Amino acid sequence: MLDQFVCVRMVEIDEVDLALFDYDTDLSWSTMFMNADRVIYGRYGTRAGPNGYRDITLEGFKKAIEGALELHRAYPANRASLLGKAGPPPKWKTPRAIPQMRGKSAGCFHCHQIHEGEVRSLWSGRQPVPDSLLWKYPPPDSIGLAMDPRERAAVLSVAAASPAEKAGFQPGDRVLALDGQPVISVADLQWILFNAKETVRIRAEVDRGGQKVELGLALTPGWRRKGDFTKARSSWWLQLSLFGFLCEPLPDADRRAAGIPDRSLALRVGDVVGSMKLASLQVTQVSTAAQRAGLQKGDVIVAVDGKTAAMTPSEFIAHLLQKKGPGLTVGLTVRRGGKPQAIGLAFDRALPP
Amino acid sequence: MKATLAVTLVLVALRSSQDTPAQLAKRFKEEDLLSTWVYQDLSAGFAQARRTGKPLLIVFR
Numbered sequence: 001m002l003d004q005f006v007c008v009r010m011v012e013i014d015e016v017d018l019a020l021f022d023y024d025t026d027l028s029w030s031t032m033f034m035n036a037d038r039v040i041y042g043r044y045g046t047r048a049g050p051n052g053y054r055d056i057t058l059e060g061f062k063k064a065i066e067g068a069l070e071l072h073r074a075y076p077a078n079r080a081s082l083l084g085k086a087g088p089p090p091k092w093k094t095p096r097a098i099p100q101m102r103g104k105s106a107g108c109f110h111c112h113q114i115h116e117g118e119v120r121s122l123w124s125g126r127q128p129v130p131d132s133l134l135w136k137y138p139p140p141d142s143i144g145l146a147m148d149p150r151e152r153a154a155v156l157s158v159a160a161a162s163p164a165e166k167a168g169f170q171p172g173d174r175v176l177a178l179d180g181q182p183v184i185s186v187a188d189l190q191w192i193l194f195n196a197k198e199t200v201r202i203r204a205e206v207d208r209g210g211q212k213v214e215l216g217l218a219l220t221p222g223w224r225r226k227g228d229f230t231k232a233r234s235s236w237w238l239q240l241s242l243f244g245f246l247c248e249p250l251p252d253a254d255r256r257a258a259g260i261p262d263r264s265l266a267l268r269v270g271d272v273v274g275s276m277k278l279a280s281l282q283v284t285q286v287s288t289a290a291q292r293a294g295l296q297k298g299d300v301i302v303a304v305d306g307k308t309a310a311m312t313p314s315e316f317i318a319h320l321l322q323k324k325g326p327g328l329t330v331g332l333t334v335r336r337g338g339k340p341q342a343i344g345l346a347f348d349r350a351l352p353p
Numbered sequence: 354m355k356a357t358l359a360v361t362l363v364l365v366a367l368r369s370s371q372d373t374p375a376q377l378a379k380r381f382k383e384e385d386l387l388s389t390w391v392y393q394d395l396s397a398g399f400a401q402a403r404r405t406g407k408p409l410l411i412v413f414r
Contacts, residue, residue, distance in 0.1 A: 005410040008391045008398035013413060016395070023413065030413045036402035065410070072408040111413060 001065050005033075014109050018090040024137040024190065025111040026232040029056070033068035033184075040085035041071040043187035046139065046149075047232075059150040060185065067152055067184025084181045085188075087195060091118070100124065116234035119321065123242065129321045131198075135224040135314070138193040140186060142227040143217065145169060153183045155206075167217040173206040178217075198223070230313045239317060243345065244288025246270040247313050250300055258335065260302065263310050269299040269334070293345045296336065303333035320345075 010016065013025075023030045023043055030045035044064040046055045071078060092098045095109050098117040115136060122129045140147050144162020148154040153175035158165045175183050178192045179202045196202060196219055204215040229235050230246075239246050250258070250266035260266045272290045302308060304319060311319065324330045327349035334341050391398045395411070402409050 002410065003389075004407060006391065006398050006402045006405065006407050007389065008395060008409060008411045009393065010395070010411060010413050011393055021411075021413075025413075028414070032411045032413075033408060034411070035408050036399055036406075038399070041408060068408060068410070 001062070001069070004069055005065075012109065013111060013114070014096050015094050018092065018094060018114075020086065022087045022090065024187070025114040026136075026234050027111070028233075030111070030187075031061075031064075033064070033071075035072060035075060037076075039075065039079060039082050041068040041082065042085065042182075042184040043191055044185045046137075046186045046190060055149050055186070057149045060148075060152070063150075063152045064185040064187075067182075071182060071184070078182070081177075081180055081182055084179065084195075085191065092121075112233040112237070114234075115232075116237050119234070119238055120242070123321055124326055126325045129318075131224050131318065132194070134318050134321065135227050135229050136194060136232075137187075137190040138224055138227050140164075140189050140193070142193065142224060143219070145189075147186045147189070149186070152185055153189055163217055163219060163223060167204065167215045168213075169204075169206070169215060169217075170208065173208050173213075175204060175206050176212070177205040178202060179204075225312075225315060225318075228312065228314050230317060235317070240271075240273050240288070242289075242347070243317075243320060244290030245272045245295055247301065247316065249313065258300065258338070260300075265302050265304065265308050265311055267301040267311070267313060267316055269295055269297055269301065272297050289345045289347050293332075293343050295332075295334070295343055295345070299334040299336050299341075299343075301332055301334050302340070303331075305331050 013021070020034075020038055020040075021032065023032055024045065024047075027045045027047060030043065032043050033041040035041070042064060044056075044061055071082065075082075095101055095114050095117070098114070098121055100120040101109065101113065101117040115133075119129055119133065122133070135142070141159070144159035144164035145155055146157040146159075148156045151174065155164075155169055155171055155173045155175070157171050158169050175189065177183055178189060179196070181188065181192060183189060183192075192202070198219070198221050200219050202217045202219065204217050206213050206215060230239070236246070247267040247269050250260070250268045254268075255262070255266050258266070269290075272295050273288055301316070304311070304316065305323070307319075320330060324347060326347050329344045329346040332343040332345055334343055391401065398409055398411065401407070
């Protein structure tokens with residue numbers, strides 16, 4: 001089938017047009033299908049969970065290819081339905097135009113550095129870092145759908161009380177279109193969710209046992225926050241370079257042993273880095289906020305700026321990026337050896353360009 | 354060269370947890386997934402697509 005395409009491989013993306021080539025750059029492998037008019041047919045490549053390679057399969061890729069060919073054969077009659085597959089004009093036209101990327105040598109960009117550079121640039125410039133940027137390319141499980149990686153967009157299961165269940169999705173449904181856009185892959189679902197508003201009702205068309213069924217998917221404020229972006233490579237680098245540590249939820253058994261209620265904050269500090277040279281971004285920091293504050297591996301964060309309500313690691317990182325900027329301090333309460341300790345995490349005033 | 358690149362690319366990128374590399378290569382051959390590739394040149398890719406009427410498959414890897 002590939003001989004029916006012009007196949008292009010891109011290994012350096014310094015100057016790609018981000019207005020056209022907008023894909024999940026945290027993936028180590030991603031594909032876009034389009035035509036000579038630069039009209040996008042679809043995307044392939046996803047990572048729904050920590051083990052991303054389970055989410056891409058030869059079978060699924062082949063079916064996405066078939067889908068792209070179907071759309072090509074129907075072009076230009078289907079052009080209107082495809083226009084939503086291109087996004088709004090990006091803030092920066094190319095990766096090299098992103099302020100935090102400008103110091104890099106040509107040919108050294110890694111795809112995951114694009115998102116990292118975008119967030120770093122906004123945060124260091126004291127500009128808002130919206131949820132839509134942090135929870136980029138929301139996986140379908142954000143709305144309660146588990147998808148079959150061997151198919152284009154077939155539902156394996158639907159989470160109880162999720163937006164998908166309320167919309168009427170059922171296991172076995174094959175998603176044909178979402179928000180008026182034809183869907184040829186899970187990546188296409190993620191694209192639509194990525195561009196969806198915080199509060200919106202999206203029309204879905206599914207094939208259910210050979211019958212077309214229309215569903216209405218209602219998204220309400222906070223729906224993105226069901227996802228976990230901390231496993232993405234760009235997030236890992238952001239956490240280490242901006243804050244100097246990683247964290248994870250305290251396991252239930254340890255939470256119970258420590259007497260921390262379920263609805264209370266309990267994030268265990270993982271690796272804490274001291275001085276680090278980010279060779280990929282040509283940034284050298286003398287020390288990190290975590291090191292300066294004396295944060296230690298194994299500390300359990302139980303309050304942040306006085307807030308003790310449970311947070312996921314993603315929500316915690318979002319709090320730091322959205323509520324605290326360069327030069328500011330976030331107050332943490334940690335448990336160390338069973339005893340509470342106050343930690344003031346002071347962020348650098350400015351990041352090196 | 355380009356066929357080898359295609360095989361290498363797809364083998365590395367789409368390694369199924371159930372298949373060995375030899376099994377995967379056999380499946381690629383049987384399912385006719387090999388083709389020629391344009392390397393790191395979007396302009397050439399779009400020009401070829403315009404000339405041939407074919408759609409583009411662009412891999413970022």
